[in-house]
Amino acid sequence: MTHIANFPFISRLLPMVAFVAMAVLAACGAPLPAPGVAPEHKRVTLTRALMALGPDVDASEARRLADIAYDYPLQLAQIYEIEDAPIVHNQKVNDGLKSRGLCYHWAEAMQARLAREGFRSIEIRRGISPARPLFPFEHSSIIAVAPGQPLQSGLLLDPWRYAGALYWLPVTDDRVHHWQPRVDVLRDKARRKGVPFVMLPATDGLSEH
Template structure:
């Protein structure tokens, strides 16, 4: 009887462990190809080779960052770990910064990588991402590549078709934030 009980407890423990563990995300070549097609469609002068390379890097580097940041939880929980000192990196601005740096190392001739910010709105806190566009275009004519949203599994969409966030150029949002901060400081000192 003790052996039978031990067996059932072991089986239950294994089942619980299996249910709680998540498999490492993988990327299908079809997903990479779909992103490459979307980037290529940004304009007739976009290099097919550069679009493919950008898509490959965006997907694979996002998974690499997931490992480097030791992401084991959904993004909001991981953010709390970073804020409380349990993890070093992994906030959305880290993902955006690191992905942009990696893509910029490619020195694309026909593409450019931007930073974008979605200001706080409703239940959403401020969010940062990278956007790939055709050289000469702005973020509104690009593709959002957001590795933070799903904790390392890349989300992408044309910037204006992202139903979750309203993206704006990073420099514009930062300027507004600085002006608001200076106005608050001036109001306090008066």
Template sequence: MIRALVFGLALAVLGSCAIAPPSTSDEVQRLASEIRNLGPDIDPEEANRAARIAYAYTDQLAQEYQITDPPLIHNAKVNKGLKPRGLCWHWAEDIERRLDQENFQTLEMHRAIANADNPFRIDHSTAIISRKGETMYDGVVLDPWRYGGVLYWTPLPQDTRYDWVPREVVLEKRRLEQFGELQPYLGE
């Protein structure tokens, strides 16, 4: 009985620690500066707006997704139907969609997937913001899933935890693999 009570209390404490802290204006300004540094033709107002939205929308989504646990535990709850959303691809899709609504003239959004070819790790999706016309490899990773509703960002080359591949490349490879499996037998 006492062990069950201690276990329940420990889970409550750990769960309450997983709630995303609110972002600070200093963090927003650091991200805006990183986005401005993507190139001399980046509109400073667009960089500031993208950073503000990335942080504010991450906070909003953390509430909507009902984030109370670390990412992998939350994933299990989403997959069991206990939470509405919050898988990494949900975060990436929603952040990308929200930032695309701004119709930036000097910035562009990309999607990427890591671990797609690693059978020992789960796929991980993210959104990346770059200078208009540049590839995702020249951009900044925006990853709110990694720390459970706390926006993690870094220039893609500095994100040594993941080997990011363009989402469309991964999906095309999977489509071709699946298509190949569906081919009728034409042998003798």
């Protein structure tokens, strides 16, 4: 029997198909239940993963970040009146039925909330996964990295993907999205449009590497 791993193209395609299929099935069903409070063991696991970003990551900062990453999206889900799968909610925002809840709204809100903590041993950066032929949706989120380290070394913290239930994993393990620094994606979009690239100064105290 031929193993699917022998066909890299199919292996890359399957997670994308599964993601879209999940959204379609959710759109046909009942409204999503509100995400629940994360149990202690999940918080501990994320804390340890954050501490593993670098030898100088402070344990108390890692734990504080883990708690906020799990808890604040629950507040945002209520503020955004999330009732459907993310892609369905996006369409409602685009149609004017909901005011907020696109992925970049979640990313901006999380970025602003985490800026208030003044972390010194962990950097919070914005990442964008550009649209591409097999997955024609641009996606934004936040990524935690050790200071001075590249984006690809970080942990993706994605509150949008499961409608307020935090999804996280190492950036390089995300088989659905291809994460790049936000500023690089915006600069490339400006170049392709033939317009000057202007990056407004950050006002939230967080990195835009």
